[in-house]
Amino acid sequence: MTHTEIEITAELVRDLLRDQHPDLADHPLRLGARGWDNQLWRLGDDLAVRLPWATESADALLRKEHAWLPALAPGLPLPVPVPQRLGEPSARFPRPWIVTTWVQGEPADRAPVTRAEEAADVLAVFLTALHRPAPEQAPARRDRGGPLADQAESFAQGLAEATERGLIPDPDAVRAVWEDAVAAPEWAGPALWLHGDLHPANVLTADGTICGVIDFGDLFAGDPACDLAAAWILLPDGAADRFHAAYQPAPDAATLRRARSWAVLKALACILIGEAGVRGRPGGKATWGPPAHAALRRLIATTHH
Structure with missing residues (x-):
C-alpha cells in the first residue's frame, strides 16, 4: 500500500471516527x-489523527506507539504525542490508525534551534528521562541499536551515492569520522528505551529552543548512542559538549564515538532525502538537507576526546 492507492481526505477521516470513535x-x-x-490530521485543539499512507511498515509502528508510549510519556519532561485511541482496519480503510494528543511547535527542519545552550539542556534532560532500562519484551531494532559493523554497507552506499551526486565536498573526511567511530567498543550496558529517529523533522521548537518530540514509531530498546547522535544532528555548532555534560549518566568515550557513527549515518540519509525533495521526487523532503549538511560539517570539525 502506498499513497498512490488510497486518498486520505477529511471526509474519510471523519467517517472512520464516526465508525469507531463517534464521540470524536x-x-x-x-x-x-x-x-x-x-498523514496527520488535527482534531479540535488538543488531538490529532495519524493514518499510515506511504510505507507498509507504518502499520506496525503505529501499533507499537499505541502499546508502549502511554506508559512512558508521563515520565518525560517534554510534550509527546500520547496515543488515546486505536482505529482498527476496516472496509473503509484497510490499515490501523491512531488518535493522539497534539503537540504544539514547529518542526526543527523549518524552525531550527537558535538558543543553543538552552536547547542542549532541554534535550539532555529529555533523553536522560527516556533512557531507562527497558523490559525484556520491549521491541528491538538490530539496524539501529545493534552493532555498528552491521551498518558498514549502509554507510558505504550512502556515502557513494552522496559523493556521486556531488553533495559531499570532502568524502574522505566523512569516511575518517566513520572509521574512527565504528571502531569503538560496543555497548555493554542494559538495553535502554530509545526514540530511535531524532532528526529535525521529529523535534518541535518554539522561541528558538526544543519544545516537543514527535513520531515514536521507531521506539525500541538498545544502545543509547543511537539517540545521543542528536547532539550533532539537532543542535547548533558548539552545543554538543554542553549536551553531553548535561546528559546523565555522563556518556563514556566509546559511547560518544558510536554516537558519531549514528550521526554520520543519519546525516547522509537526510542529505539524500533532502536532495530528492529539491528535485521534486516522491518521498523527498527539501528541508532535511540543510540541517544534515550542517551536522556533517560539525562532525568533521570535531574529533572524539
Whole structure:
C-alpha cells in the first residue's frame, strides 16, 4: 500500500471516527502534515489523527506507539504525542490508525534551534528521562541499536551515492569520522528505551529552543548512542559538549564515538532525502538537507576526546 492507492481526505477521516470513535467525530478537522510514514490530521485543539499512507511498515509502528508510549510519556519532561485511541482496519480503510494528543511547535527542519545552550539542556534532560532500562519484551531494532559493523554497507552506499551526486565536498573526511567511530567498543550496558529517529523533522521548537518530540514509531530498546547522535544532528555548532555534560549518566568515550557513527549515518540519509525533495521526487523532503549538511560539517570539525 502506498499513497498512490488510497486518498486520505477529511471526509474519510471523519467517517472512520464516526465508525469507531463517534464521540470524536464532530470535532473540527484539518490537515496537519504529510509525514514520511503517516498523514496527520488535527482534531479540535488538543488531538490529532495519524493514518499510515506511504510505507507498509507504518502499520506496525503505529501499533507499537499505541502499546508502549502511554506508559512512558508521563515520565518525560517534554510534550509527546500520547496515543488515546486505536482505529482498527476496516472496509473503509484497510490499515490501523491512531488518535493522539497534539503537540504544539514547529518542526526543527523549518524552525531550527537558535538558543543553543538552552536547547542542549532541554534535550539532555529529555533523553536522560527516556533512557531507562527497558523490559525484556520491549521491541528491538538490530539496524539501529545493534552493532555498528552491521551498518558498514549502509554507510558505504550512502556515502557513494552522496559523493556521486556531488553533495559531499570532502568524502574522505566523512569516511575518517566513520572509521574512527565504528571502531569503538560496543555497548555493554542494559538495553535502554530509545526514540530511535531524532532528526529535525521529529523535534518541535518554539522561541528558538526544543519544545516537543514527535513520531515514536521507531521506539525500541538498545544502545543509547543511537539517540545521543542528536547532539550533532539537532543542535547548533558548539552545543554538543554542553549536551553531553548535561546528559546523565555522563556518556563514556566509546559511547560518544558510536554516537558519531549514528550521526554520520543519519546525516547522509537526510542529505539524500533532502536532495530528492529539491528535485521534486516522491518521498523527498527539501528541508532535511540543510540541517544534515550542517551536522556533517560539525562532525568533521570535531574529533572524539
